[in-house]
Each structure stands twice: as structure tokens, then as C-alpha cells.
Amino acid sequence: MAEKPKLHYTRGRGKMESIRWLLAAAGVEFEEEFIEKEDLEKLRNDGSLLFQQVPMVEIDGMKMVQTRAILCYIAGKYNLYGKDLKERAWIDMYVEGTTDLMGMIMALPFQAADVKEKNIALITERATTRYFPVYEKALKDHGQDYLVGNKLSWADIHLLEAILMTEELKSDILSAFPLLQAFKTKMSNMPTIKKFLQPGSPRKPPPDENYVATVMKIFKL
Amino acid sequence: MSGKPVLHYVSVRGRMEPVKWLLAAAGVEFEERILKTKDDLQKLRTDGCLLFQQVPMVEIDGMKMVQTRAILNYIAGKYNLYGKDLKERALIDMYVGGTDDLMGFLLSFPFLSAEDKVKQCAFVVQKATSRYFPAYEKVLKDHGQDFLVGNRLSWADIHLLEAILMLEEKKSDALSGFPLLQAFKKRISSIPTIKKFLAPGSKRKPISDDKYVETVRRVLRMYYDVKPN
Numbered sequence: 001m002a003e004k005p006k007l008h009y010t011r012g013r014g015k016m017e018s019i020r021w022l023l024a025a026a027g028v029e030f031e032e033e034f035i036e037k038e039d040l041e042k043l044r045n046d047g048s049l050l051f052q053q054v055p056m057v058e059i060d061g062m063k064m065v066q067t068r069a070i071l072c073y074i075a076g077k078y079n080l081y082g083k084d085l086k087e088r089a090w091i092d093m094y095v096e097g098t099t100d101l102m103g104m105i106m107a108l109p110f111q112a113a114d115v116k117e118k119n120i121a122l123i124t125e126r127a128t129t130r131y132f133p134v135y136e137k138a139l140k141d142h143g144q145d146y147l148v149g150n151k152l153s154w155a156d157i158h159l160l161e162a163i164l165m166t167e168e169l170k171s172d173i174l175s176a177f178p179l180l181q182a183f184k185t186k187m188s189n190m191p192t193i194k195k196f197l198q199p200g201s202p203r204k205p206p207p208d209e210n211y212v213a214t215v216m217k218i219f220k221l
Numbered sequence: 222m223s224g225k226p227v228l229h230y231v232s233v234r235g236r237m238e239p240v241k242w243l244l245a246a247a248g249v250e251f252e253e254r255i256l257k258t259k260d261d262l263q264k265l266r267t268d269g270c271l272l273f274q275q276v277p278m279v280e281i282d283g284m285k286m287v288q289t290r291a292i293l294n295y296i297a298g299k300y301n302l303y304g305k306d307l308k309e310r311a312l313i314d315m316y317v318g319g320t321d322d323l324m325g326f327l328l329s330f331p332f333l334s335a336e337d338k339v340k341q342c343a344f345v346v347q348k349a350t351s352r353y354f355p356a357y358e359k360v361l362k363d364h365g366q367d368f369l370v371g372n373r374l375s376w377a378d379i380h381l382l383e384a385i386l387m388l389e390e391k392k393s394d395a396l397s398g399f400p401l402l403q404a405f406k407k408r409i410s411s412i413p414t415i416k417k418f419l420a421p422g423s424k425r426k427p428i429s430d431d432k433y434v435e436t437v438r439r440v441l442r443m444y445y446d447v448k449p450n
Contacts, residue, residue, distance in 0.1 A: 044327030050356050051319050064311060067288065085298045089284060092291030097273050130273055189260040 005030040006061035008043065010218060012067040012082040012211045013204045014106065015067045017054045018099075021201065022194035023216050024069055025157045032046060057063050071095075074112045075154040080174060087149045094135070094147055094155040101131045105165050108209045110221070120169060132177050135159055139179040150188075153202065170208055227280040229265065231437045232333060232428040236289045237277045238437040239324070240384060241425065243293060245418035246379045247300035252423065256440050276441075293317075297376040303425040304371055312370045316357070316377040323353045327387060331429040331437075332444040339450040346392045349384075354399050357381055361401040367408060374412070382409045390428060 004135075005023065009016035011034040023030050035043070035054065044052050050065045057064045060077075064070045075081040075091075082088045104123045108116050138147055147155040163184050166173045174181050187193060196203055215221070226244060230237040232255050244251050256262050256276065269271050272287045279286045280300075286292045297303040297313075304310045326345045333341055360369055369377040385406050388395040396403050410419060418425055429437075438444050 028356035050315060051322070051352055060308070062308070064313060064315065066315045069318050070312055071315030072294075072314050073307060076307045076310070080223050086282070086284070089286060089291060089295045093272060093286065093288050096291055098272070134272055143251060163349070 004028075005057055007032045007053050007173045008035060008048075008056040008058075010035050010049060010211075010215055011204070012215065014215070015206075016053075017204060018102070019055060019067065019070055019074070020080075021157055021161045021196065022074050022080070022154060024082060024202065025152075025190070026074065027192045028074075029079065030202070035218060039078070040218055063065060064211075066100075071154065075218050080152065080154040082149055083151075091153050091155040094138070096125055096156045097131055097134060101127060102165055105169060107215055109209075109212045110216075111211050124168070124170055124173065128172055128176065132162075132174070134178060135183075136177045136179050139183060140209070144198050145183075146168075156183075156187060160184060160193070222281075224441060225249075227254060228252070229254045229256065229270075229278040230276050231440050232426075232433045233257050233437050235277075235328060235437075238426060239321075239380060240277060240289065240292055240296070242379055242383050242418065243300075243302070243376060245297050245373075245423065245425075246412070246415050247296065247302060248414045249296075249300065257414040259423070259440050259442065262440055268375075270318070290321075295377065296345050296394045301377070302374065304375055309371045309375075313377045316360070316369055317380050319353055319356060320377075320380045323349055324384050324387055326450060327391075329444065329447045331434045332341065332447040333449055337447075337449040342391050345449050346388065346395060349395060350398065353384075353404060357405075358399045358401050360431045361405060367405075375407075378405075378409055380414070382406060382415070 006027065006181075007016060007019065007030055009032070028052050032141070033039075040054070043054070043056065048063050049056055050063070053065060055067055056072060056188065058072050059070075059073070063075060072081070080136050090184065101123070108119060108123075111119060111212075135147065144150045146152055147159065162182075163180065165176065174184065188197060195201060228237055228251055230253070232399065254267075259263060262276070265271050265276070266312075270285050271278055272285070275287060276288055277287065280291075281291050282293070292305070298376065304313050318329070322437060323345070326341070326348065330338060330341055359368065364372075366372045367377065368374055369381065382405075385396065385402065396406065409415060417423060
């Protein structure tokens with residue numbers, strides 16, 4: 001009898017959100033323990049955090065840390081990581097690209113206003129000249145519905161997350177990318193993902209000032 | 222007939238060094254193309270060789286692979302350094318994540334001012350000795366085996382050795398509180414392929430000096446205004 005994975009993080013997107021996306025898309029129910037200030041110390045003192053950091057996910061008898069390790073494990077377990085080494089290579093390359101893009105966006109709330117403004121312009125430029133063209137071309141070249149191996153993979157789920165996150169910054173960011181627009185629609189309508197996109201799901205809202213203050217306090221930034 | 226992997230990068234250790242370590246440890250010979258001018262980088266870009274316009278790039282098995290982690294995952298998987306199943310891979314990924322974070326603090330080191338280098342050095346040593354090395358020391362202590370995962374050499378061991386040596390370049394007695402890591406370091410360093418990589422004349426890069434720093438800044442057009450952690 002398998003227990004549900006348990007996610008330990010603050011009540012916000014941060015580095016845990018991609019994990020929530022992947023579990024949800026795979027149709028896996030999970031629980032969440034939200035960290036307030038004292039809880040982080042407790043987790044550390046209990047020896048639950050290999051490197052004293054969250055995200056931490058209790059899954060299959062392990063207390064997993066390191067976001068990428070967690071994501072790779074979930075992808076592998078739920079058959080979202082390709083059928084062989086080469087497909088995995090492509091999935092890894094695509095996921096690293098969307099990770100870089102989303103990483104830039106995640107840093108924004110913690111930046112001073114002038115830095116933030118410059119970075120938003122940079123992110124928009126990178127999204128439309130460096131990242132989205134790659135995924136548009138991948139879909140165009142093989143004409144299939146999914147990025148790798150004609151089958152849903154972690155790369156597709158991660159790309160959808162990145163598209164939606166970038167659209168929150170600039171709503172018409174996909175205007176030059178017809179295939180990505182179609183991809184977004186199709187992916188969003190997959191039953192597990194559709195459910196995750198509805199109110200009341202574990203999906204977290206974009207960070208606001210409150211969240212930033214909480215994070216700074218908990219992690220003593 | 223497969224050719225040797227070809228590694229495209231600039232002349233610092235940077236993000237390509239772990240790739241060299243892994244290939245060398247696996248006994249795989251490789252070639253390097255060093256980018257010396259920004260035209261070199263531009264040519265790779267206009268030729269469509271760089272998926273996200275960035276290096277590292279490694280030509281391997283008919284692919285032009287980019288993104289360091291993707292490259293490392295592929296090499297580890299191909300040469301049986303990635304554990305025997307999903308759970309071993311999970312442990313390897315966790316351990317590599319830690320050493321990646323630790324070595325990541327040193328990525329921008331060559332580009333810092335002299336004063337900031339001192340600060341960053343202290344920062345990295347503190348993190349190594351209070352957060353990372355204790356974790357790996359405990360792993361070795363708990364199972365009493367020679368290697369981090371599955372009683373067998375894996376990517377995690379190679380990556381940890383690289384991190385240890387990098388830290389020791391900053392503080393020669395960085396391992397002083399960690400007897401098992403000291404033994405680990407000796408043991409992994411004596412593995413023939415790794416011993417060869419550590420000997421002079423190998424493709425291992427020395428610590429970057431100022432001569433290279435300016436070249437890299439020019440080629441990549443990055444690292445102009447770097448701050449310490």
C-alpha cells in the first residue's frame with residue numbers, strides 16, 4: 001500500500017512548483033507540509049534535510065532533497081522520462097532550458113525595482129529569441145504533439161509550466177509561436193493537467209510581497 | 222564508427238570541467254575545441270550548433286549536446302556510472318546536486334576582485350565544512366562502504382572527489398575534520414583512470430589565472446560585474 005508523497009516547502013511556488021506540476025500531471029496525489037519559521041529548524045535538527053535545505057519530498061521511503069533529483073526520480077517512476085538514454089538526453093536538454101528561463105522569473109520578486117525592470121526586459125527577450133524558438137522548431141521539425149518520442153514526457157509538462165509563467169509576465173509572449181500556442185491548448189486540456197489548472201488544486205499563485213517577506217524571514221535572506 | 226566526443230568551451234574550468242572528469246574517469250578519450258575569440262562563439266551560433274546559443278557543447282554519439290547537467294546525465298548513463306536502478310540514481314542525483322551547488326559557488330571565482338575573492342573563499346569553505354562535507358562523511362560512515370552509492374564507483378564519487386580537490390585548493394586542510402573523506406579521497410584518486418587524469422599532461426585544467434579571465438570575458442561577453450555570495 002503506497003503512501004502519498006509528502007512535500008515540505010513554504011506555501012508558495014519557488015523550487016517546489018515544478019514538482020507539484022509533475023506529480024499532478026502524472027495523476028499522483030500528494031500531501032503538503034507548509035514550513036513556518038520554526039519548522040525549518042526542526043526539520044534540520046531532526047536530520048531530515050541532507051543539505052539543510054528544502055525542497056524535501058518524502059517518497060518511497062526516502063527523504064529526497066535537491067529539486068532536480070526529485071524531478072528525475074518522479075519522471076523516471078511515472079514513465080515520463082523517455083524510453084532510452086537518447087530520449088532522456090533530449091528531455092534533459094529541453095528541461096534545462098525551461099529551468100533556466102523559469103529560474104530567471106523566480107528571482108524577480110527578490111530583486112530591487114530597477115534591477116527587476118531590466119531583468120523583465122531580458123527575460124522577455126530571452127524567451128522570444130533564445131528559448132521559445134527552440135521548442136517551436138522542435139515541434140515543427142517532427143510535426144508531433146509532444147517534444148520527445150511522440151509521447152508525453154516531463155519536457156512537455158515543464159514547457160507548459162514555463163509558458164504559463166512567462167505569460168504572467170507578458171500575456172502575448174507566444175504571439176510569434178503558433179505551434180506553441182496549439183501545444184499550450186492541447187496540454188492544458190489533458191485531464192490531469194486541466195484539474196491542476198483549476199481553482200482549489202495544489203497549484204500555487206504567483207509570489208506577492210507577503211510571500212517574499214515570509215521567505216526572507218524563514219530562510220534568513 | 223563513432224568518433225571521440227568533442228568538447229566545445231572556453232579556456233577556464235568553468236562548467237565543462239566536471240564533464241572532463243567524468244569522461245576521464247570512465248576511460249573515454251575526448252577532444253577539445255577551445256573558443257578563443259567571440260567570433261569562435263558566434264560561428265558556433267550561426268552554424269546552429271548551440272541549442273540555446275550557449276556552451277558547454279559536447280558532440281557525442283551524433284548529438285550536439287548542451288546543458289551541463291544533460292551532458293553529465295548522458296555520459297553517466299552510457300558508461301554505467303549512474304547506479305543500477307531508479308533508487309540508486311536518486312541517491313546519485315542528490316549527492317551530485319550537493320557537490321554541484323558547492324562547486325557552483327566557485328564558478329565565478331576567477332572573475333571576482335581580489336578583495337571579493339577573499340570573502341568568497343571564506344564563504345565556500347564555511348559551506349563545505351559545515352554543510353556539505355559532513356553530509357558525505359555521514360553517508361560513508363552509515364554504510365561503511367568504499368563508494369557513496371551501491372558499493373560501486375558512480376558519478377557521485379567522481380564529482381565528490383572533484384569538489385574536494387577544488388576546496389583543498391582554497392584551504393589545504395579543508396578535510397581536517399573528516400577522516401572518512403580523507404580515506405575516500407586517497408582511494409578514488411588511485412583509481413587508474415582518475416590517477417591518469419590527475420597526473421601532469423592530462424586534459425585537466427589548472428586554476429584559471431588572470432590571463433584567461435580576460436579572454437573568457439571577451440568571448441562569452443559575461444562576468445563583467447560579478448559579486449560574491
